[in-house]
Amino acid sequence: xxxxxxxxxxxxxxxxxxxxxxxxxxxxxxxxxxxxxxxxxxxxxxxxxxxxxxxxxxxxxxxxxxxxxxxxxxxxxxxxxxxxxxxxxxxxxxxxxxxxxxxxxxxxxxxxxxxxxxxxxxxxxxxxxxxxxxxxxxxxxxxxxxxxxxxxxxxxxxxxxxxxxxxxxxxxxxxxxxxxxxxxxxxxxxxxxxxxxxxxxxxxxxxxxxxxxxxxxxxxxxxxxxxxxxxxxxxxxxxxxxxxxxxxxxxxxxxxxxxxxxxxxxxxxxxxxxxxxxxxxxxxxxxxxxxxxxxxxxxxxx
Amino acid sequence: xxxxxxxxxxxxxxxxxxxxxxxxxxxxxxxxxxxxxxxxxxxxxxxxxxxxxxxxxxxxxxxxxxxxxxxxxxxxxxxxxxxxxxxxxxxxxxxxxxxxxxxxxxxxxxxxxxxxxxxxxxxxxxxxxxxxxxxxxxxxxxxxxxxxxxxxxxxxxxxxxxxxxxxxxxxxxxxxxxx
Numbered sequence: 001x002x003x004x005x006x007x008x009x010x011x012x013x014x015x016x017x018x019x020x021x022x023x024x025x026x027x028x029x030x031x032x033x034x035x036x037x038x039x040x041x042x043x044x045x046x047x048x049x050x051x052x053x054x055x056x057x058x059x060x061x062x063x064x065x066x067x068x069x070x071x072x073x074x075x076x077x078x079x080x081x082x083x084x085x086x087x088x089x090x091x092x093x094x095x096x097x098x099x100x101x102x103x104x105x106x107x108x109x110x111x112x113x114x115x116x117x118x119x120x121x122x123x124x125x126x127x128x129x130x131x132x133x134x135x136x137x138x139x140x141x142x143x144x145x146x147x148x149x150x151x152x153x154x155x156x157x158x159x160x161x162x163x164x165x166x167x168x169x170x171x172x173x174x175x176x177x178x179x180x181x182x183x184x185x186x187x188x189x190x191x192x193x194x195x196x197x198x199x200x201x202x203x204x205x206x207x208x209x210x211x212x213x214x215x216x217x218x219x220x221x222x223x224x225x226x227x228x229x230x231x232x233x234x235x236x237x238x239x240x241x242x243x244x245x246x247x248x249x250x251x252x253x254x255x256x257x258x259x260x261x262x263x264x265x266x267x268x269x270x271x272x273x274x275x276x277x278x279x280x281x282x283x284x285x286x287x288x289x290x291x292x293x294x295x296x297x298x299x300x301x302x
Numbered sequence: 303x304x305x306x307x308x309x310x311x312x313x314x315x316x317x318x319x320x321x322x323x324x325x326x327x328x329x330x331x332x333x334x335x336x337x338x339x340x341x342x343x344x345x346x347x348x349x350x351x352x353x354x355x356x357x358x359x360x361x362x363x364x365x366x367x368x369x370x371x372x373x374x375x376x377x378x379x380x381x382x383x384x385x386x387x388x389x390x391x392x393x394x395x396x397x398x399x400x401x402x403x404x405x406x407x408x409x410x411x412x413x414x415x416x417x418x419x420x421x422x423x424x425x426x427x428x429x430x431x432x433x434x435x436x437x438x439x440x441x442x443x444x445x446x447x448x449x450x451x452x453x454x455x456x457x458x459x460x461x462x463x464x465x466x467x468x469x470x471x472x473x474x475x476x477x478x479x480x481x
Binding site for chain 2: 009010013014017018020021022023024025026027028029040044047048050051054055056058059062066128129130131132133134135136137138139141167175177181182183202203204
């Protein structure tokens with residue numbers, strides 16, 4: 001009896017903590033992505049806010065050494081690169097001029113200039129300060145948060161292509177899920193043949209291109225870009241390149257293996273697109289429930 | 303109290319350090335500092351309830367910094383603490399090899415549990431060949447660092463106890479002199 005009495009509080013504590021963890025997971029999953037709890041505040045936000053400068057401080061000596069070495073190595077063939085780039089620039093300038101002439105001739109340049117403003121999304125440069133502490137999830141911590149205008153659901157890109165999506169924000173930092181994560185799926189198309197499929201992360205440095213209709217024109221070396229159909233990422237962002245195509249056999253769908261356009265091992269700086277896609281805007285509207293009327297009126301404005 | 307606060311601070315720093323190191327080295331080749339800390343608590347911490355709450359809090363902090371579901375690391379850290387505690391009572395986990403073997407097995411179990419929980423609660427593909435391939439080096443690295451990790455927690459726990467005890471003595475001495 002005494003032993004039972006001694007064990008009861010401990011059992012209650014274990015059950016309580018386990019129940020809390022399970023409920024937290026269910027709530028985290030059931031709530032719409034970007035529900036109010038994704039905007040961390042209080043002690044949880046403070047942990048994320050503290051993490052960014054601490055991780056920056058820890059990685060500073062490594063960064064310094066790595067950058068010094070990289071710059072030294074890149075200096076060795078800078079002259080050759082410079083010559084090559086100058087030649088390429090001349091070719092591209094000539095091509096650009098010809099295209100402009102063609103557009104002016106067809107009368108489309110003015111119209112393009114008019115609609116350009118609609119497609120220009122403000123970008124926020126941000127530094128990558130840390131990666132996911134668990135090897136089984138692929139997310140990164142960036143040093144820009146809500147006070148810089150970053151919100152959950154905003155796409156993150158680099159100069160090479162699509163990086164991921166902001167999932168959690170605090171005042172001065174944000175967490176972004178990479179396209180490599182096993183929970184990530186992006187609607188993509190082959191740039192050359194316009195064949196559609198889903199780019200799914202595998203948790204490794206490669207991705208899968210799934211649900212491609214049998215007979216679709218997919219070849220090794222093809223570039224996959226975002227289709228914009230999911231309403232999460234804008235159309236036309238480079239995602240990956242096809243490295244192998246599976247034999248569909250008798251299956252209706254075929255798949256391909258992709259390598260991301262972004263070298264995630266060397267990723268240092270990213271850009272947060274400060275505009276959410278229409279799907280994300282709808283999903284995250286819940287966090288501004290009080291302002292729904294205002295948002296609706298804003299959307300209906302010409 | 304100081305012991306708990308100090309370990310909580312170290313536990314908060316552990317995933318941050320790991321996240322910073324992860325930008326240079328693939329994480330499968332890094333020891334899971336959070337897991338080693340919790341195993342150390344399970345093997346050395348006197349109060350089971352205190353260690354359990356501390357482990358749960360360390361898991362919660364890891365959840366905040368990770369892309370996992372909120373509560374996932376917390377659940378796994380509770381399990382790791384419980385497993386370490388239970389096994390230390392039934393088995394001899396004092397040597398280098400038993401500790402390393404125990405941590406390797408625990409890494410395998412917690413990784414499989416991570417895959418299962420992710421596929422159950424989220425849209426992940428569960429445990430697959432890729433995950434198992436990455437698990438092998440990660441489990442071995444964790445095993446290799448396990449004796450050192452547990453030793454560090456042990457020493458830290460003793461040192462912090464002595465600090466607490468030292469302060470108590472300092473407070474008591476003047477009273478003795480006055481009486």
